[in-house]
Amino acid sequence: MAGMDVAVTGLGLVTPAGNDTARSWQTICAGQPTADVDPGLAGNPVSISCRVTGFDPEELLGARRAHRLDRFVQFAVIAAREAVADSGLDPATWDGARVGVVMGTAGGxxxxxxxxxxxxxxxxxxWVSPLTLPMHLPNMVAGQLAMEFGATGPDLVVATACASGATALGTARDLLQLGRCDVVLAGGTEALLNPVTMAGFAKMGALSKRQDMPAEASRPFDVDRDGFVGGEGAALLVLERVDDARARGARIRARLVGYGATADAHHVTAPHPDGVGIEAAVRAALADAGAVPSDVGHVNAHGTSTPLNDLVEATMLSRVLPHRPLVTSTKGVTGHMMGAAGAVEAAFSVLAVEQGLVPPTANLNKLDPKIDIDVAARVTPRRIDLAISDSFGFGGQNAVLAFARA
Structure with a gap:
């Protein structure tokens, strides 16, 4: 029922596209790729990435605290501060027992x-630091956010690989609809641009090898795509029930109206070749939203820039959404932010719905002729009543979110 709809009242972003929401969205809409040579990956088989730049944790958090937090937590704290401020809520006055935290991360x-x-x-x-475990354990990001904001309600981390951020938002929505919380800080964060992780991706053949042209390396749905570019960052969304948000006079950026989660049960890294699991997640999200496929006006695709994944997702979208809504992959700008990707792309979907703008897919020079969907090559003004955001992860874990106009 409408009173149990979930409102997005706050957004916070730290991405390769910018260290806050406004700058990130501006770069996304401009279609400006952020990939570059990464000195931190020197000597690796692939040494390009989409790093967050201009991020000074000591200035933002203080030297002592910055040194006690891994980068994935630093990102989350700064994004959460922006999101809570954006929501107009005051942690000094809220009932902390009714505030939850749900975060997604793939690697901690x-x-x-x-x-x-x-x-x-x-x-x-x-010589091993006594802070090793408090800094690297994945659950610590939720614990740190709970301490930061006095949130003493449910406090958890989910890990569904590159679907983690989207899974966190869907789980947060469940907590609100079940009445377990009145406010949930939810999203995803990742900082996996370390040599071992990226060497592993390179050995799998998952990364783009365009090291001489890094800005052109992440090219979702393009005929010449050859793999993804690793990214990092965080997104936090403040979620409340719509009736509660309206009662306090909050600005509602968009409504989170549907969530679908499935498993391929097929392969550890490859999607099901027929896209049956991801299709089931899309259809489940639409059913949860009380919508039909023709209601969808925009898709923020998973669109990793890998040959197989993009083709499987596009084939599924053409089958499920034959009316051809405009599709975007923002990974052309940010690279693949792994466990944070689903939350970051959910935030971009919220902004697309709120502002009536479909952002472009960077580096789309020539659409793969095997792909039969309409991919946005430039920013396009368009009223969007319903958008979906797709997220898929290793292990065949799929999560799809549906956002509607406020």
């Missing part, structure tokens, strides 16, 4: 673990 503090393993091997066990 992998960079901290890698660095401390190096200390163990090169020095001795006695």
């Amino acid at each position: 503090g992998a960079a901290t673990f890698e660095a401390q393993h190096r200390v163990l091997m090169e020095e001795s066990p006695s």
